[in-house]
Amino acid sequence: MIVVVGGAGYVGGAVVEGLLQAEREVCVIDDFSTGHPEALKVLSADIPIYRGDMADTELIQQVAESHEVEVVMHFAALALVGESMEQPARYWEQNFIKSKHMFDAWLEHGVDQFIFSSTAATYGEPKTIPITEAHPTEPVNPYGHSKRAVEWYLEDLHETHGVQSVALRYFNAAGAGDRVGEDHTPETHLIPLILETAAGERDHLEIYGTDYETRDGTCLRDFVHVKDLFRGHLAALEKLDELGCEQLNLGTETGNTVREVIETARDVTGREISASEADRRPGDPARLVASNKKAREMLNWQPRHDLEQIIADAWRWKQNHPQGY
Ligand SMILES: NC(=O)c1ccc[n+]([C@@H]2O[C@H](COP(=O)([O-])OP(=O)(O)OC[C@H]3O[C@@H](n4cnc5c(N)ncnc54)[C@H](O)[C@@H]3O)[C@@H](O)[C@H]2O)c1
Structure with missing residues (x-):
């Protein structure tokens, strides 16, 4: 049994969908704080769903006693960079302290294999592009700090208790599942903001900063399809025994600027999508692009979806769910 913590969220939901399609046995723990029970309903899956906190030791005991748990996939987190600057204590509590208690509790029940959703925010301001895993990790906000701290704890658990784990550092998760x-x-x-504009829910989109050192002056980001993230998790699951303790980037090595994304969305949706130029936001690096060499070599993983496909899938989902779930 694979326990997906945070499986009612965006990336967690796409991974649950993929695992079910791959006929894996799955259960979900989620407190539905930012996730949606409907995400699990639309999968029409008859899987055990445990509503509660990731670090609730009684709940973990209940799950451990009800199933033969092999691996815990951990997606649950607060993930808003700006909010983390205003509420660092909450981010440390939710993202680091609860993760620590959660891993400790699973270990007490003999579960010592984890796949953790980490982030490009662990690197901070990039010194070199593409960003490899050897790049210094100097996060510039509490969100990045709290995620990097979880990776350190997993490294220590590997050294001291032989815990096997993979921290997958996603770049910009995008697209939709089936x-x-x-x-x-x-x-x-x-x-999603661009597509809300395409759908007429916003009258325009703001482009933050048009004077960056990129090919058209707007920020450059690496968008990776959630279906490719799922494939990364599946590959990590299959290689977990060999890997020990690793951090691996999941990105496409392809950077797209904000203007390019808007342009692609105009082509895909056939809508106008008006955009206005605004000042830079503090803390936004000009370029964030992953090297995925390590994931290619260690997981035999390669992204299959390009930006057009990402936007087409996100647009299809948006049209089928105009109000969200
Ligand atoms: N979305 C991205 O672009 C992106 C990029 C890099 C990393 N990540 C990481 O991926 C993970 C998933 O991101 P997402 O965008 O799917 O977020 P999300 O908010 O959609 O999903 C998080 C899920 O965890 C659940 N949750 C939160 N706190 C919980 C708790 N204490 N106990 C139980 N469940 C809890 C939420 O209800 C939700 O279902 C996060 O760890 C995030 O840091 C996301």
Whole structure:
């Protein structure tokens, strides 16, 4: 049994969908704080769903006693960079302290294999592009700090207790699964904001900064399809025994600027999508592009979806779910 913690969220939901399609045995723990029970309903899956906190030791005991748990996939987190600057204590508590208690509790029940959703935010301001895993990790906000701290704890658990883990550092997760998609409140991610504008829910989109050192002056990001993230998790699951303790980037090595994303969305949707230029936001690096060499070599993983496909899938989901779930 694979326990998916945070499986009612955006990336977790897409991974649950993929695992079910791959006929894996799955259960979900989620407190539905930002996730959606409907995400699990649309999968029409008859899987055990445990509503509760990731670090609830009684709940973990209940799950451990009800199933033969092999691996815990850990997606649950607060993930808004700006909010983390205002509420660092909450981010440390939810993202690091609860993760630590959760791993400790699973270990007490003999579960010592974890796949952790980490992030490009662990690197901070990039010194070199593409960013390899050897790049210094100097996060510039509490969100990045709290995620990097979880990776350190997993490294220590490997050294001291032989715990096997892979931290997958996603770049910009995007796109949609076959039935599940992105429904964050508030929505801060570029592609859903563009599609809300395409759908007429916003009258325009703001482009933050047009004087960056990139090919058209707007920020460059690496968008990776959630279906490719799922394939990364599946590959990590299959190689977990050999890997020991690793951190691996999941990105495409392809950077697209904000203007390119808007242009592609105009082509895909056939809608106008008006955009206005605004000042830079503090803390936004000009370029964030992953090297995925390590994931290619260690997991035999390669992304299969390009930006057009990402936007087409996100648009399809949006049209089928105009109000979200
Ligand atoms: N979305 C991205 O672009 C992106 C990029 C890099 C890394 N990540 C990481 O991927 C993970 C998933 O991100 P997402 O965008 O799917 O977020 P999300 O908010 O959609 O999903 C998080 C899920 O975890 C659940 N959850 C939160 N706190 C919980 C708790 N204490 N106990 C139980 N469940 C809890 C939420 O209800 C939700 O279902 C996060 O760890 C995030 O840091 C996301």
